């Protein structure tokens with residue numbers, strides 16, 4: 243008997259084939275990532291001493307091995323940090339923070355950072371990416387340090403959140419505000435699957451957010467746990483207008499579904515990702531800094547006041563004093579006119595505490611717009627926005643074209659020097 247194939251089935255088969263093929267290529271180009279540095283940890287102090295970030299380097303993300311995600315270059319280290327190293331580095335990070343604060347502000351220096359971000363080259367709460375013994379060593383070190391009032395942020399994948407892990411964290415840190423920062427990227431599942439090669443069912447994401455929000459802390463004084471969502475701005479293969487709409491819709495979706503705040507990430511160009519080669523081939527364009535302004539302008543106050551920017555359009559500007567490979571992201575470091583002032587305005591935007599000053603974020607956005615309105619780059623971008631509504635191809639057709647072009651490039655002889663043991667997929 244012949245199966246009846248409907249149009250829907252054909253689209254879904256085409257979609258699955260394209261995603262599989264792009265993931266194979268992504269896996270292939272990621273082979274060239276350099277190994278992470280010898281140190282099992284990296285410490286960054288940012289936002290004028292407000293944030294201490296302690297990043298662990300282990301054997302990498304669970305999803306990396308199957309070719310997820312188009313834009314991610316999180317590499318690998320040959321071995322995991324040990325629990326003893328973990329404990330030592332958490333203590334060391336607080337020591338570095340304390341020393342810097344004393345140097346920076348003498349008697350005004352804070353003893354503890356308002357926010358500590360714990361992350362790794364994967365998900366800090368995924369046992370595959372960061373063994374549980376390491377998480378327990380982290381919690382033990384924090385318990386010993388007892389950074390009172392400090393919010394502890396765990397950067398992790400939505401699937402890692404469950405009652406057991408929330409109870410474990412609450413047991414060690416009963417009084418600290420606890421936040422989970424999740425890479426949500428976009429509220430459009432099709433865009434996330436096709437343009438980013440990342441799969442998150444929105445329904446499960448919302449359920450996980452609810453689980454966190456409703457978790458009963460063991461201490462009556464402790465704040466409820468919360469979720470932050472990272473939202474990408476400038477998703478490849480979308481038109482400028484679609485990028486703008488996607489970011490605004492995604493922030494609204496998150497906040498409307500219980501997420502405490504959104505962190506807006508401009509899409510970056512990182513070496514050894516398929517996205518990097520798509521940029522090189524002209525199949526996608528890095529978003530200009532002005533797209534951030536447009537996103538902020540379009541957000542109603544309720545959402546604007548719960549949004550901040552991870553960095554302001556170009557990571558090299560933000561981390562210009564950082565010499566390690568974490569800073570090595572963007573090739574084009576040319577700043578358009580007015581970019582320095584804009585970066586400063588964006589950084590002011592981030593420092594506003596909305597519940598203290600509910601109109602300030604809007605004022606800053608209006609000021610940015612006022613300053614930009616005669617800037618030729620901004621005007622050019624506005625024109626691009628206006629004309630970009632004309633893309634008539636469906637998303638799957640656009641991404642299929644990306645797949646066809648990239649296959650010719652990535653499988654060409656000498657495209658990149660590869661590990662000879664890597665299996666070339668049948669095309």
Ligand code: SF4
Nearest residue numbers: 303306310311314364
């Ligand atoms: S973006 Fe997150 S889930 Fe995707 S490969 Fe990178 S670390 Fe893994």
